[in-house]
């Protein structure tokens with residue numbers, strides 16, 4: 001049985017003080033949670049504050065939204081996996097569509113980062129997803145297969161198992177237009193099928209696949225009721241502790 005995983009992707013938002021207040025409110029809302037894994041993905045500048053505010057709250061982990069693939073050295077402005085580990089970070093989002101489209105990240109770059117994350121025992125959340133034009137042309141499976149095979153190339157069974165996949169159709173991100181539960185399930189089934197081909201059935205059954213793209217309290221339950229939707233990567237609706245808590249609650253009920 002896969003434990004659902006719900007992550008708050010704050011993107012380039014949230015000052016330190018507001019981050020701490022968010023955590024306080026979230027803890028009041030969801031309490032001591034063990035049946036769902038909750039991850040907060042602050043900007044780098046608020047990671048330490050969020051960790052401090054979480055204290056010993058079990059099952060709420062902190063992640064980063066990006067990292068560089070090199071271990072250390074002359075890479076001005078970059079953050080390595082080791083630097084994230086130093087902040088007690090567990091997860092790192094890699095290959096988000098905003099990184100792919102705005103910052104030119106290719107599957108090869110994402111793959112370097114994924115390998116570097118595993119090397120440092122950080123768990124990557126690897127984002128894949130098609131654009132509207134690709135969907136309209138009937139190329140969803142093709143695009144997902146290319147992104148998965150490229151981004152996850154060279155990973156062993158254990159590393160694959162410790163990787164979370166986020167299916168984020170680009171047309172659903174920040175648009176208010178989420179995929180239907182059927183569209184999400186269809187893509188997730190294909191992703192699991194591809195993982196089966198890349199590794200084996202056992203590994204593919206264990207990998208958690210989140211859905212991301214305009215997830216809100218109103219649609220979270222229906223999306224996460226699908227058999228292969230193992231959680232959510234939430235952007236806009238994660239900036240408000242109440243609405244994020246409602247999405248966590250939906251995961252709990254569908255777990």
Ligand code: PGA
Nearest residue numbers: 173174213214234235236
């Ligand atoms: P959204 O963002 O929930 O605002 O659509 C999701 C994401 O980009 O991870």
